Amino acid sequence: MSFTDWLKGREQKARGAADKRAVPDGIWSKCAVCGHIIFQKEILSNYHVCPECGHHFALAPYERISMLLDDGSFTAIDEDLRPQDPLEFDGRKPYRQSLNNAIETTGQREAIVTGFGRIDSHRVAFGVMDFAFIAGSMGSVVGEKVTRLFEAAMAEQTPVITVAGSGGARMQEGMLSLMQMAKTAAAVERHNQAGLLYISIFTNPTSGGVLASFASLADILIAEPKAFVGFAGPRVIEQTLNETLPKGFQTSASMLEHGMIDMIVARSALKNTTAQLIASLGYKERSVV
């Protein structure tokens, strides 16, 4: 399997899970990892986690929002930012076409949704990436929305929570994408120097330029169980080394073992854990709420 097939497989899996919302109740579904046949309702009531193997299915942004934020508390910002095709990138498939396909399959305009909401009544700036949108890649729009989120959080003196799911920088916008790494890192650092809390959550998969910029610069790093978390794709490493990689390499468990993240938290416990962290670190004497 090539790296591309691997990425594609992940994208399809992500899309499959997103589409499940449209599937009527009462239909059986198959876990993509263990093959277990699951009652659709059971997946929904179990935080989109396979009850058999614990596989965390990919979530669409608003599914994540409804699980993590207080009901009805979320208001999106910068929704009208739309990607352009500044390089007129024409690969095997023109960038315009990839964008249109992504917009059609996900119903989103770009690979991230940002805004403000509440977690157990704590007001937070919140961003969630959509891996189903061109592998959750960061181009000009994602970079701009992340930067504005941190700037808005500074103005409001609120913590930031981001949920990452990304293959890295978006190739089709070339160096404009790479520069978003510098731009977002600089915005995170300003928020940091203002003494504000940032919690970053890695979901399956979090890699490349997103992991190597804003997503890694949080005060607290959390990963969902069994998520792929790594800088380089496994195929790239295998090609470099000319050998197969050890089992469990570049997973949230190995990240934890090597001291790279604070904790692994199952989806069902994510809201409580995040709320506890905010209560302990988020406001101090500021007590905005």
Added chain:
Amino acid sequence: MSRRFYMDFERPVVELEERLEELKKHPAAHQPDIAKEIKFLEAQMGRLKKRVYSNLTAWQKVQISRHPERPPFSAYLDNIFHDFIELHGDRSFGDDQAIVGGLAKIDGRAVMVVGQEKGRGTHGRLKRNFGMAHPEGYRKAGRLYKLAGKFGLPLVTFIDTPGAYAGIGAEERGQAGAIAECLRTMSSLPVPIVTVNIGEGGSGGALALGVTDRFFMLENAYYSVITPEGCAAILWQEKEKAPEAAEALRLTADQLVQLGIIDGIIPEPLGGAHRDPQTVARQVGDSVIKALGELSPVPAEQLKQARYDRFRRIGVFSEGKESDERANRSNV
């Protein structure tokens, strides 16, 4: 002088050069008719070089940037800087040989200099891991950035890497986090930063030395979000499409000036920097000295704000209702 290594598109130049050398060595070279032939060939040579090297494709430039005889960072360190004191190690794991840094003087001014070193010869290149740093390299760089900030030394960085190393140890020791920390540190460093890309600018591994106030590129250097080969493998699903990917990615110095990503281009002799390393080094030195002169009087807060704004405005997108769309073309 016959070169050991040349690229396919250089073949006519190299062949003619070799013929010229042979003729010149000939015992009868001083005879009028042969001298005339030599003169003729030399004139032809000039025209041929111009034709071959003046309109290089993006892929040909990528090849030149990777030329085994291309001067590495150490050549610039030796030629432009003096009183260099190398500082080693990341204080936690090791001393990465792919990134070299320390205190130095340039034109009498004390600076911190940090650069990616590819090494020379097989042994040298292996020792330097072909300029591909591990996390400890980026952590060493970050440590030296902070040291520069603490003591008010301007920072000069040199980029030349195919990318951050992709390997088991690199991942286990947090390659992504190490790069992210460099971006964070540079973004708020209270001293002037000047960067020169002297060859390969491979993605995040290059950017970790590039959150800067002035960014120069050698004429045949490239700077890209992904290697052309990597891009071809993913988007075309065949590595052989690297030349097409190189074109599509807009990774050459002149294209990056147009995109508003870099500030200036430092010219190279026809054929590449390896044809006249001294002259290229002198021009690189002049650009760095001039930029440092411009940046040094600027107060720290102003420098930091200008650096934030520099990256803040990069990005192309549209905003507003579909009907009255306001496109942010930034510098483009």
